[in-house]
Amino acid sequence: MREAAALKGHENEEISTNVLIIGKTGVGKSSFINYLYPNAARETGAGRPVTGRGIYRSVFTTENGLAVNLYDTWGLEANRSAEWKKIILDEVKRHDKESIRDWFHTVIYCLSAKSARVERFETEQINALKAAGNRVMAVMTHCDLNNVASAIEKMSEILRCECGMPDGDIVRVSSVNKHLLGGDSPGRFGREYAVERMVSDLWGSIAEKIPAILKRRGEKMISDWRDESEDIIDDGINFFNHLSNSAVKSVLNKINRRAENCGKKFSRDVEETLSDALGYYRVFAQKYSDLVTGGFKTGAQEMPRIRSPFEHESAEDKMIHVIAHVIFPVALLFSAEMRRDEMKGSLRRHGKRMNEWLENYVVEISARLSGETPPEKPKAVDVSEKTAVLAEHVLSFSKTLEAVN
Numbered sequence: 001m002r003e004a005a006a007l008k009g010h011e012n013e014e015i016s017t018n019v020l021i022i023g024k025t026g027v028g029k030s031s032f033i034n035y036l037y038p039n040a041a042r043e044t045g046a047g048r049p050v051t052g053r054g055i056y057r058s059v060f061t062t063e064n065g066l067a068v069n070l071y072d073t074w075g076l077e078a079n080r081s082a083e084w085k086k087i088i089l090d091e092v093k094r095h096d097k098e099s100i101r102d103w104f105h106t107v108i109y110c111l112s113a114k115s116a117r118v119e120r121f122e123t124e125q126i127n128a129l130k131a132a133g134n135r136v137m138a139v140m141t142h143c144d145l146n147n148v149a150s151a152i153e154k155m156s157e158i159l160r161c162e163c164g165m166p167d168g169d170i171v172r173v174s175s176v177n178k179h180l181l182g183g184d185s186p187g188r189f190g191r192e193y194a195v196e197r198m199v200s201d202l203w204g205s206i207a208e209k210i211p212a213i214l215k216r217r218g219e220k221m222i223s224d225w226r227d228e229s230e231d232i233i234d235d236g237i238n239f240f241n242h243l244s245n246s247a248v249k250s251v252l253n254k255i256n257r258r259a260e261n262c263g264k265k266f267s268r269d270v271e272e273t274l275s276d277a278l279g280y281y282r283v284f285a286q287k288y289s290d291l292v293t294g295g296f297k298t299g300a301q302e303m304p305r306i307r308s309p310f311e312h313e314s315a316e317d318k319m320i321h322v323i324a325h326v327i328f329p330v331a332l333l334f335s336a337e338m339r340r341d342e343m344k345g346s347l348r349r350h351g352k353r354m355n356e357w358l359e360n361y362v363v364e365i366s367a368r369l370s371g372e373t374p375p376e377k378p379k380a381v382d383v384s385e386k387t388a389v390l391a392e393h394v395l396s397f398s399k400t401l402e403a404v405n
């Protein structure tokens with residue numbers, strides 16, 4: 001099966017991932033990254049500024065061959081919060097391209113439980129990132145310290161109220177092995193949960209972004225088709241030939257053929273885009289789960305299972321089913337009696353039907369990707385007027401053809 005083959009073959013792919021880590025100086029960004037990617041070799045020293053000041057990029061390569069493009073924010077302080085906000089959002093926008101490889105796959109906002117506070121500019125920053133379509137994971141560092149329980153509670157409450165972040169979005173970590181005064185070292189913790197979140201966030205952003213991307217491309221395709229078809233009508237039909245069957249038929253054939261090609265092109269596009277995203281996600285999830293199970297162990301803590309929406313073959317089957325069954329509405333109908341503007345009206349109505357079809361199709365893809373049952377297909381197209389008018393046209397067209405033959 002061709003579609004199934006298209007979904008395989010990414011296992012040995014070398015992949016890179018883009019991670020944005022934000023937070024005030026001293027909250028523990030560097031420490032958390034070191035904890036997250038053990039044995040990672042930092043290739044570009046202290047990092048290079050990406051866009052002017054503010055954001056620095058370094059590349060890590062982990063033991064299992066995952067290249068981590070880390071975008072770290074330095075020297076961005078509260079007294080320059082407006083500037084900070086702009087720099088970060090510009091960077092996010094720069095990455096928000098059509099290809100999954102360019103996105104920020106993980107956005108980490110670091111806060112320190114030691115400071116016991118979340119500032120207003122920080123909640124604003126988180127909200128701005130979320131509004132720009134990012135899944136933000138709040139990492140609360142220094143959770144190993146004594147007496148931070150109430151600070152953690154207080155900070156979580158602020159994040160919940162001001163940013164709508166459920167507890168699941170807040171990861172409590174200790175990135176260092178410190179010996180506390182007169183007590184045991186609680187060691188490091190929080191990594192496994194953070195990794196699990198990163199994997200499910202990537203899936204979430206695929207489920208969210210891909211349908212929107214496909215919809216945009218589909219709409220563009222339909223509107224191009226309509227423009228082209230109007231030109232075809234203008235070129236093919238004039239005052240002298242508009243009642244000629246062969247002229248009308250030739251115009252109609254051209255338009256329908258183009259619509260058919262659009263449908264084919266679009267379904268290829270959907271298939272490629274989805275299989276590419278799936279492939280990328282699979283390798284990503286695998287590499288991250290290797291990182292957790294291979295590279296690092298935190299005592300007796302139980303390893304969480306990294307969940308994949310495609311663990312079950314049947315889910316994948318469904319997916320392939322969606323990919324394989326793109327039925328684009330084609331076959332526009334004109335009759336020889338139609339005037340040019342009537343043809344264009346008919347074209348517009350058909351374009352509208354194509355857009356409606358696209359809308360439903362994207363909703364279905366979106367539901368499949370987010371693991372829901374797709375909504376029921378809307379009831380069959382209204383059998384009313386439009387269909388009756390069309391039927392009449394077909395009838396008169398075929399009568400005219402008969403008369404000619």
Ligand SMILES: Nc1nc2c(ncn2[C@@H]2O[C@H](COP(=O)(O)OP(=O)(O)O)[C@@H](O)[C@H]2O)c(=O)[nH]1
Nearest residue numbers: 025026027028029030031141142174175176178
């Ligand atoms: N106890 C404890 N100390 C931490 C933790 N994370 C970072 N630190 C310490 O906090 C200081 C600042 O950390 P660093 O990673 O350099 O912060 P950055 O400026 O955000 O990159 C260092 O002394 C770290 O050892 C943590 O989770 N627990």
Ligand SMILES: [Mg+2]
Nearest residue numbers: 026029030031
């Ligand atoms: Mg640092």
